[in-house]
Amino acid sequence: MPQEMSFGEALVSALGEVLEQDRRVVLIGGGLVSSGPAQAQFARLRQKFGSRMKSPPIAEIGFCGIAAGAAMAGLRPLVDIGTATFSYEAIPQIVNEAAIAYSNSGGQTNVPVTYFMRYGIRGGGGVQHSGSPQPWYWNTPGLQVTMPSSPADAKGLLRTALLKSQDPTIFFAHERLMNLRGPVPDGEYEIPFGKAEVKREGRDVTIIATGVQVPRALAAADALAKDGISAEVVDPRTLEPLDKATLIASVKKTGRLVVTDESHDNCSVASGLAAIMAEEAFASLRAPIKRVTIPHVPVPFAVPLEDYVTPTAERIGEAARALVR
């Protein structure tokens, strides 16, 4: 029967299993988790698998490129870049090389590398440690993008990236999910890429939510229920590949759509999903598609300012109410 664990513990347990199962898996960079009991669990992994764990210099374009090259030569590296804004240093290697190698080689060179990064508004991250580049990576052909929202998904999706995937994957973890606890199935399991999950069923409005927005959307759905509004919460889990069918089916059922992602609004992931629905689910839409995202301003440091730009459960609830009433 499933055990309770935190998002961070789920990540570490997945890493421990795959290091055991597959000698091609190596870790480059940080230790996935930065606090809590998960850190002690990771420390034990380092004891056991230290020879397959590398602490590189502060040289992101260097070690992210090395990981891509190692993947081309048959390893399955996991790179913990740390804060997502640090990945900007490595975009030339991630986007100009890792993402295009399979295509450029006419289908000969595989690059099964996973880039793990912390995205979003973490609390005090300010203008440089609150970045949400998921729209950029989703925009990049050749990259897979996953944004788990629960411990169980985090584990199953990380196992898929490290054991099954043949292509580069960007793995987004939100700092504020790291200590979120939830049930995790016993034993080894993978969650295939490209399968969305309906996290809560509803009739009146669909809320498509990613990563940290999923628990916020579920909280909003609880509040909406009290007002007699039945909200369905759908989590794509992976953006690329994207399970359009499940998203469209939900909108067909409810006729109303709120899309929420913790990225800046212009060309946000919410925009990308809204645009797809505005074409492929248009006939079922009875109201405008609303987006709940970060407004177009660098994330400020001070608490009230940061809170003001955060796409909270309250803002998701308001957007849904505006559509239903």
Place this chain on the structure above:
Amino acid sequence: MPQEMSFGEALVSALGEVLEQDRRVVLIGGGLVSSGPAQAQFARLRQKFGSRMKSPPIAEIGFCGIAAGAAMAGLRPLVDIGTATFSYEAIPQIVNEAAIAYSNSGGQTNVPVTYFMRYGIRGGGGVQHSGSPQPWYWNTPGLQVTMPSSPADAKGLLRTALLKSQDPTIFFAHERLMNLRGPVPDGEYEIPFGKAEVKREGRDVTIIATGVQVPRALAAADALAKDGISAEVVDPRTLEPLDKATLIASVKKTGRLVVTDESHDNCSVASGLAAIMAEEAFASLRAPIKRVTIPHVPVPFAVPLEDYVTPTAERIGEAARALVR
């Protein structure tokens, strides 16, 4: 009375004027144009203003950062990065520094730098020289984004960026527009950021097009006219700031919308604009919003493959027809 010149000549003439007018303007990097008579005109500028033109090493993160720092200290640098994919090397300086400095300083530090780059499918650019990062830069608060589509706009918008703007600007020029000829007003003029232009009036369908897609949309509109379909072509000219009012007004009038940008489809500029319209112009929409973009695959080299992924006038026309019939 206006003279006929090429897009490239218009850029060079703007640069010549501003170098004359404002001693704070400096050029770092390439020479904006790479062929045609414009190149000879640029060579003359180098003779005259060579002391304010720097050819840096192949070190994008270095010289893009230098330009940002110089702007913070009162210069108004124009950086020619060359191909847009080379700008990836400099994203840490453009996004983590130039874009946030004004905000981080609580409104004290201005960064009037302009990054000029060639984007899109140029013909033989392949997987690494056909990049379209305009969605990423539009997604980044603190950056202004302009995508001129005509010689006249190119000149007026470049003058605005170099003489008037107080914020960092990403200036996108498409290789295939460089030799496009058109009338350019006499004398010195600026085109303010945030003013869209209706490039062609129509009743039945709105085509919002950016950069190289504008001439394609106009060609599509001609073809549509022959079938009795009256298409309105609207060019935002700048994405940030965005003239929503003009775009919405057009959709209100036509009730149908095609959005086209030469970027990859997921989280494309077309998605970003479609999402805004799906919320703010929903009531006027009588049909799904269609996007004409680059499919989600790295741009291949071979002619038939490259042509197949190019968002041509034909594809714009088909999308419009599908909405009207």
Place this chain on the structure above:
Amino acid sequence: MLPEIPREKQLGILQRMLMIRRAEEHVIRFNEDYEGLIRGHFHVYIGQEATGVAVCEALQKDDFVFSTHRNHGHVIAKGGDPGKVLAEIIGRETGYCRGRAGTFHVAAPDLKIIHTSAIVGGCLALAAGTAFASQVQETRAVSVVFFGDGAMEEGVFYESLNIAKLWQLPLIFLMENNYRRAGHSGSSHSAKELSNVPRALNVETTVVDGGDVGAMYKTTSELVQRIRAGEGPFFVEAQTHPWPGNDTTHPKLVAGKTDIKWAWDPSPVPENVRSWYAEGDPVFIFARELVKSGGVSREEIERIDAEVRKQADEAARFAVESPLPEPKAALNFAYAGRGN
């Protein structure tokens, strides 16, 4: 060694070094005593005071200074108001950046600290940029960029150094080697000596004891003079003794608040960290030099410290009592062109 400057300037240096120490003791207290006053991690300059203060003493008001995630000390060294620094660190409207920057990127444009980056190596190219601007504008301003040993692992360091040398920019690369990469110990560089890298790029390089106010001042002021005469760029490595309390992302007052008397008698300091206070603390080293060869009495130094403590306490009170920014103001300051 004492810097060859008038006595009151020497005491001014001591005063600013003490102010950095006292202000940052408050920062650590903010974290330890007030739940939520400091969110996320932070970095302090304790143990490196001599470098920042001596370098800034050699600069003019119009010279540009760039800093890092470890910036509090640099801002105070350039003449920053400790109240506005502390207010910024805890995100108050009265802070240098109206609460938008926080501890990671305190900037103070009126002090010509126009931008600060918490991205490792983030300011190296920007500093070359202000130096380039000074060259074009033909001002005599010098640009100084402080950065850590870890920043030498980033490619932007290499590119900036190369361009600065090719363009002969009026710039000092001031690398503070604390033998740490934030939390983690030890730099991660293949060069036998970090200073071999700028030497290979043909940039004149000096290695100095960053804990020695006099040596830092002498080196910097000579380089500043040469830059004003048209030379540059230069590279300086300031080697410091890392403060034991600093070896984490949440610095701790491992010996409690500094007692100036420890300068004369470190025996009250907890055993495990006593050696640093006895031999490594730049504030104490400088204080002892002032007494030994500066004709300053211990009492006078203790009086100065008492005065600084008072000011620092007021600064801390000012910061804590300052208002938070208005939530709606979050939408301001995205674009200068929007006029907010």
Place this chain on the structure above:
Amino acid sequence: MLPEIPREKQLGILQRMLMIRRAEEHVIRFNEDYEGLIRGHFHVYIGQEATGVAVCEALQKDDFVFSTHRNHGHVIAKGGDPGKVLAEIIGRETGYCRGRAGTFHVAAPDLKIIHTSAIVGGCLALAAGTAFASQVQETRAVSVVFFGDGAMEEGVFYESLNIAKLWQLPLIFLMENNYRRAGHSGSSHSAKELSNVPRALNVETTVVDGGDVGAMYKTTSELVQRIRAGEGPFFVEAQTHPWPGNDTTHPKLVAGKTDIKWAWDPSPVPENVRSWYAEGDPVFIFARELVKSGGVSREEIERIDAEVRKQADEAARFAVESPLPEPKAALNFAYAGRGN
């Protein structure tokens, strides 16, 4: 100088050098004679044949080779089929990458040229990555990354060099100094000698005449042996005489097609470029050495050249007559996981 290897291997080197020359003469002809056959700009390896061929002669089939925008020669040097190279350059289905890569990034995974980048410095870290994989997998494979002098201006070079040394990777950084940055002449580096940079990072460095087959072969094979014995990384600077026809983004046959007889008598070569053919052409230098000290007759060399020309002509015909890819196939090969 002649490499100390059996005669037929020496002739094999000459054969591959000539094949690069002849194949790329066809590339230039494609551009000059066929409207639209080559779109955009391109780069050729003419003048650097000795470096690529001698280095690859010192490698085994399983050793990794990474290249640049100037890759045609490296692929042929590692044993590539000139027909598949030329077909790729003009985007044919029969090319090494099924027409997807084009001239800029010809990759040939079956030759362990698994990826090629036209981004300056793009393969430096990737090559460190394959070297790292070989280390983890405990294979004896060596990785060699060819790059130009201009790539030393990019930060990724510095970062890759640092990590390669820290991790002691089985990797040779093979810098081909042609004193050019593609079209533009002269590198733009502040180091007195480019080789000072790897030296500063504590990486053993050798500077070789890249036009001297024997010297290049000797240096590389010795380093390869040391790497197989557990040493590494190493840095090699191969200095070449830039071919005059190359000094542009659209290379021109400034002297027409190479006539092997010019090796013995350059007088028919146009005056303005004669000196390069007389003294700088690595193919002629090697041919003369084979005659002088290799006991090979001019006639035999001319026979080899005639044979190579025939094969190159066939390769060109194969390329031009090969089908273009199916338009719809454009959507394939985005993801291996999609099975297309």
